[in-house]
Amino acid sequence: MQYNAIVRNIKEITPEIRLFFITFKDGHKFEFKAGQFAVLALPDDANNLDGEWHRRAYSIASAPSQEEVGFYIVLVKDGRLTTRLFNLNIGDEIFMGEKPAGLMNFDAVEDDSNILFVSTGTGIAPFISMLREHKEKIFNGKRQVALIHGARHTYELAFKGELEELAKKTPYFRYYPVVSRSEQETGMVWNGYKGHAQDLIKNGIVEKDFGVKIKPEDFHVFLCGNPKMVDESVEVFTSKGFTRHTVKEKGNLYFDKH
Ligand SMILES: Cc1cc2nc3c(=O)[nH]c(=O)nc-3n(C[C@H](O)[C@H](O)[C@H](O)COP(=O)(O)OP(=O)(O)OC[C@H]3O[C@@H](n4cnc5c(N)ncnc54)[C@H](O)[C@@H]3O)c2cc1C
Structure with missing residues (x-):
């Protein structure tokens, strides 16, 4: 696994809740349907990228038409990924999965429902x-x-x-x-x-x-x-x-x- 994305912005809602805004490093757009989730990952040890990585699912909190992909994340005490995410600064590298997942979307909703x-x-x-x-x-x-x-x-x-x-x-x-x-x-x-x-x-x-x-x-x-x-x-x-x-x-x- 490798870093393929960059944290472009971080907005603190409370000390334990943050909005992270991420884009792919090479500038290509993340294609997903509103309502889906993606995978974020960071290495266990930032000095050993060949070692273990912690991957978790996160719902996407931004619209597909927005440039940056937003995530609304709560810090879990002793959590393996969130404790690392909350140490990131703007400009730091991260892994963001290329494939969105989940069936939460608007495709099947009738016009008058x-x-x-x-x-x-x-x-x-x-x-x-x-x-x-x-x-x-x-x-x-x-x-x-x-x-x-x-x-x-x-x-x-x-x-x-x-x-x-x-x-x-x-x-x-x-x-x-x-x-x-x-x-x-x-x-x-x-x-x-x-x-x-x-x-x-x-x-x-x-x-x-x-x-x-x-x-x-x-x-x-x-x-x-x-x-x-x-x-x-x-x-x-x-x-x-x-x-x-x-x-x-x-x-x-x-x-x-x-
Ligand atoms: C489809 C999907 C979408 C998700 N979307 C989001 C999202 O948008 N934002 C978000 O913050 N999380 C989201 N999650 C949860 C996320 O995937 C991680 O489970 C969470 O961030 C904890 O990861 P961690 O590595 O820090 O903790 P871990 O090291 O995996 O867990 C440490 C311990 O904390 C417990 N734990 C896990 N989550 C919580 C919690 N929220 N509160 C208290 N204890 C907890 C675990 O059971 C475990 O015992 C989503 C999960 C799924 C399956």
Whole structure:
């Protein structure tokens, strides 16, 4: 394995969450579909490139039309790759896989199907990619769209500004930021939704706002993030008759666990 890409920019959201912007060294563009993920890798020992490399999957947080490929990454304590990623500076080399993967994309979504995006933490990345890339297709006036983003703290809601602005300007789009940790912990006042992302589905808030039941005939549901959120939500939606979208069979439920 060899370095084939360069870190062009790093934006710190919190000391433990960063956005990395990467391009291939030779300048060729990364071809992927909004919603897919890629592999990033670094050597265990930067002085021994022939030794072990740590490779991990990361959802792409930028649109395919953007020049730099964005990744929204949380530092895992003692994590083999993330501890190395968080030591990188702008201009440092990295490996980025040439082949994107994952079935989370917009190809099979009908023009008039409502869309529900449910994410926690870094799981919002593929939805940011899709919203940026397919703005006209998603907000075509024929559907309602909602995006739930659960985080522990308000300051982890990295795309809140962009999404609030979008919700203000765009009819039929609702954005639900939801925070799970108490205000006492941070001293920050939060008057928004409290709890977990999946609570908003289980307690019917989203259905009430949509004004219709979330049924497989009328919706495509995308889930991404914490495995517990994904598992609990998959249970809810499969009990409503949703089926997973696969290569072989068109479905209306898409999910990736981070
Ligand atoms: C399809 C896919 C997309 C992904 N997209 C993203 C993304 O966009 N952003 C992102 O930050 N991560 C994402 N991940 C997770 C990522 O691939 C790594 O697992 C993660 O960054 C940890 O790697 P590491 O080498 O630092 O930790 P490791 O050395 O692999 O793990 C160290 C320990 O930490 C645990 N651990 C792993 N992840 C977490 C976590 N998030 N919180 C707490 N403990 C953890 C492991 O179980 C292990 O016990 C994605 C995973 C998949 C499968």
